[in-house]
Amino acid sequence: MKSIFHNSPATRLLAHRTPLVLGVLTIFAVSCKTVRHHADIRDVGRDVQRRVADSGVAVKLEPDRHLADERKRTLDEKPLGLRNAIQIALLNNPQLLQDYEALGVERAALRHATILRNPTIHFDILESFEDEESVPLFVPGVGFVEPDTRDAQFHFSVTMDFIDVIRRHEMAKVSRARMEVEKMRLSEKVIRLITDVSIAVYTYQGESMKLSLMQKVLDGVAVRLEMALEQHRVGNISDLTLAGHQAAYQDITLKRTDQQRNVTVARERINQLLGFWGESTAWSMPTELTRPGSSVSDESVDRAISNSLAIEAAMYEIGILKRELGVNKATIIPALELGLIREEEDFHIPASGVSGALEIPIFDRNQTEVERYTALLRQKEHELSSIGIHLRSEFRLLRELHDELIGKIEYYESAVLPLKSRIVKLSLEHYNGMFLGPYALLEAKMDELRARKAYVEILKKYWITRAELDHVLAGGRIGDAAMEPVADTAPAKKDGHGGH
Amino acid sequence: MEKARLLMKKLKIDRMRGSYCAALLPFWLSALLTVTPSSHAAPSYNPVITPDVGSLPYKMVDGVKEFHLIAEKVKREFAPGYVFDCWGYNGTTPGPTIEAVEGDRVRILVTNRLPAPHAVHWHGLFLPNGMDGVGGLTQSYIQPGQTFAYEFDLVQHGTFFYHPHADESVQIAMGMEGFFIIHPKDGEPKKIDRDYCIFLHMWQIPPGTSKPNPNAMFDFNYFTFNSRIYPGTSPVIAQKGDRVRVRFANISMESHPIHIHGVSFLVTATEGGQIAENAQHPTTTVNVPPGTAKVIEFVPEYSGDWPFHCHKTHHAMNAMEHNLPNVIGVDQDAVEQKMSKMIPGYMAMGTSGMHEMGEHAEHMPAPKNTPPMMAGVGPFARINMGGMFTVLKVRDTITDYDAVTGWYEHPPGTVAEEVPTPE
Structure with a gap:
């Protein structure tokens, strides 16, 4: 028995040039795919750059690892500040690099949507067994047939689902829309990363300032203890009074340790976001939070709404659902397969024709899919409405918090801190x-330091709020941290035993 | 009033010494009738000296000595530059001394210019119950703006005083008190050359403020002779051989043991009357408890500048905090260095006591309107005193008591000097 492919020109070509052809095709395919993937990411970079233009941050997404490493090395040579920390994070954040691949997955899905489904080849090769009882044979696409009494039979057919061909155009549009949604998600993640780095830097700076003030408080308590020890040594205070001073010193020492821990945590957060490890974690950064920036107008809420990636993505998703709903409504015939058929008997008498298969929509007319997509569409529309309402409300809260914090900072600077200094x-x-006495005088000084610590806490909270506000104005979602209730921002009470 | 004041000035009438020579000039008599503390003739008694205060004038109305006390807010300069917002009478605290003679009928008009009801009690006097001046019990309160008349005969003589009997804890704490001296109708059995009245009082006026805190029960920080603190107190001046009488009164919250250097004295009377001569005993310190008057008499025999002070040590100091940590003997060098880094201008104090406080006060900023704890510069060095402290100035001869202002000139060889320390 000979195969119909035996010694055909195509077989020969494939037999001799297969590795070469496959290699060329693979390189072409891979390079095309890589170029498109990088272009998608750079598209996202341009979008984010447009959104954060006011902040002065240069957004350069670099999916090419070689170029990214090159650029990061340049940045590493500069002292670490907020802006180059953001740029390093955009080049080196491990999570962002993972997120890039989600875009690749969606790009593949889009490509997949534009590729026609493969045709199906059916073939039967039958041989006669005269000595045996005749048994009906099942032929795909034909059904059960009586075995030919002739020596051999060959059936060959090629079929394609033509309904899928018709739907493919619509599904490609859906995939392109999904691709855009995915880009928005990536934009949102990039914006979130910028915000997270900003918050991490502000937190580190604020906690470092607080540590410095805490150290001064500890120095004050140490002086107090030293005085008490001298008093005790010459018999002026009791063991109990001295123990009180010692306990106060221990208390502040532990609090300073806690504050050191806060700085360490903030530092590690920067390391995580910037993808630092090994020697690169030995960075230093100015530990001074600057004064508040400009205020944000009431009208900015419109900008937040128009820039909102969540709203834009929801609108895209609504469009997708509408298109998918339309496709499902239009799909009256679920499946229609058409094909060509060739049949030979005893390898002498060939016959050709057309084959077809049609699913008859008697019971399943796709009505459940239509219902499902209708519900999904309504759900998404409600979600869009909800996002808008929440965004406006939360933006208002955030803006008010922002303004309150500016007010508090100004109050601290103009009234609280000068008064504390005057009290000293x-x-x-x-x-x-x-x-x-000297203890009461020291207590006044420490009270001033505690007020400064409270001021720094407010300044830190301000900058975190400001970062969240800029995040929302750039189109991001409001983070949970910004919506936390503000802790008591009055200067803290004394840390321990005052004594005298 | 202005005319009379000018006349008095012209006549150089010394109210504190009571030398009302105007009475010798009939020409001026009619003009002065209503404004001087004199009667038609020279007083039949030797007027008292109430340093830094003076006596209350009166006028004769139908044979009654009529005084006019005005209860009001006053500003009192405890020492030069330190003025406090007190309550008193006729512009001063203590109020002016009322002087009269046993047998006189007196009418005392009391006008209340305070923002609170008032009543005046005449402490130690025998008088009709309705004139005792106890608000609510023996009379109605004198409401702000009202004037009440107290009228009674003086049936005793001696050292008495007046003070509010309305919201006493506040009004007395604010400085309302004054002497009421009744001279004997038959004159003094022994001539008194110098007769001083000194009201003892104590206050709580927080550093940096100007108003006494009437809520205080403890921790008073100013202790005054006639509402003055050293170095603002006037000296007691006497010539060697003078018979000196000092009348003390006290309605503060504590007793005050008054000690005078250079003399030994007898306690001759209280607000309850004369002490029989055979019950008097010599001493150098007299304790004056709250609610009493003590009268002492002495004849100085030794010239000099003799301290005259309350012997409760903290009463002879000005304002300070009594709850300060005890740093006596504490080596503060290391602490001082660290503290001055944290608080520029910090200087350790108290290791060897408070001796340096007077000097520190001259160059270290301190709370406003708050005198240094110890002050006063003597002929040899800083005196390191304050509060209830003054000087009894005894001189061999005095022609003008007001002119005795300088320090005593010690005869050679009578001042302690440094000598080699014995091995």
Whole structure:
């Protein structure tokens, strides 16, 4: 028995040039795919750059690892500040690199949507067994047939689902829309990363400032203890009083340790976001939070709405669902297969024809899919409405918090801190007149330091809020951290035993 | 009033010394009748000296000595530059001394210019119950703006005083008090050359403020002679051989043991009357408890500048905090360095006591309106005193008591000097 492909020209070509052809095709395919993938990511970069233009941050997404490493090395040579921290994170954040691949997955899905489904080849080769009882044979596409009594039979057919061909055009549009949604998601992640890096830097700076102030408080308590030890040594205070001073010192020491931990956590957060490890974690950064920036107008909420990636994505998804609903409504005939058939008997008498298969929509007229997509569409429309309402409300809250914090900062700068300093000055005057002892004078100084610590906490909270606000204005979603209730921002009470 | 004031000035009438020579000039008599503390003739008694205060004038109305006390807010300069917002009478605290003679009928008009009801009690006097001045019990309160008349005969003599009997804890704490001196109708059995009245009082006025805190029960920080603190107190001046009488009164919350250097004295009377001579005993310190008057008499025999002070040590100091940590003997060098880094201008104090406070006060900023704890510069060094402290200035001869202002000039060889320390 000979195969119909035996020694055909195509077989010979494939037999001799297969590796070469496959190699060329693979390189072409891979390079095309890579170029498109990088272009998608750079598209996202341009979109984000447009959205954060006001912040002055240069957004350069570089999916090419070689180029990214090159650029990162340049940035590493500069002192670490907020802007180059963001740029390093955009080049090196491990999560973002993972997220790039989601775009690749969607790009593949889009490509898949544009490729026609493969035709189906059916073939039967039958041989006669005269000695045996005749048994009906099942031939795909034909059904059961009586075995030919002749020596051999060959059936060959090629069929394609033509309904899929018709739907393919619509599904490609759906996939392109999904691709756009995925780009939006990536934009959102990039914006989130920028915001997260900003928050991490502000947190690190704020916590470092607080650590410095905490150290000064500890120094003050150490002086207090030193004085108490001297008093105790010469018999002026009891063991109990000294123990009180020692306990206060221990208390502040532990609090300073806690504050050191806060700085370490903030530092590690930066390492995570910037993808630092090994020697690169030995960075230093100025630890000074600057004064508040400009205020945000009431009208900015419109900008937040128009830029909102969540709203835009939801609108795209609604479009997708509408298209999918339309496709499903239009699909009256679920499946129609058409093909060519060739048949030979005893390898002498060939016959050709057309084959077809049609699913008859008697019971399943696709009505459940239509219902499902209708419901999904309504669900998404409600979701869109909800996103808009929540975004407006949360933006208002965030903006009010932002303005409140600016007010508090100004109040601290114009009233609270000058008053605390004045109290120290007046306390010194009272000390000079022997109306206050050295412990009370120190307590006034530490009270001033505690007020400064509270001020730094507000400043930090301001910058975090500001970063979230910029995030929303750029189109991102409001983070949970910004919506947390503000902790007591009044200067803290004294940390421990005052004594005298 | 202005005319009379000018006349008095012209006549150089010394109210504190009571030398009302105007009475010798009939020409001016009619003009002065209503404004001077004199009667038609020279007083039959030697007027008292109430340093830094003075006596209350009166006028004769139908044979009654009529005084006019005005209860009001006053500004009192405890020491030069330190002025406090007190309550008192006729512009001063203590109020002006009322002087009269046993047998006089007196009418005391009391006008209340305070923002609170008032009543005046005449402490130690025998008088009709309705004149005792106890608000609510013996009379109605004198409401702000009202004037009440107290009228009674003086049936005793001695050292008495007046003070509010309305919301006492506040009004007395604010400085309302004054002497009521009744001279004996038959004159003093022994001539008194110098007769001083000194009201003892104590206050709580927080550093940096100007108003006494009437809520205080403890921790008073100013202790005054006639509402003055050293170095604002006037000296007690006497010539060697003078018979000196000092009348103390006290309605503060604590007793005050008053000690005078250079003399030994007898306690001759209280607000309850004269002490029999055979019950008097010599001493150098007299304790004056709250609600009492103590009268002492002495004849100084030794010239000099002799301290005159309350012997409760903190009463002879000005304002300070009593809850300060005890740093006596504490080596503060290391602490001072660290503290001054944290608080520029910090200087350690108290390691060897408070001696340096007077000097520190001159160059270290301190709370406003708050005198240094210890002050006063003597002929040899800083005196390191305050509060209930003054000087009894005894001189061999005095022609003008007001002119005795300088320090005592010690005869050679009578001042302690440094000598080699014995091995």
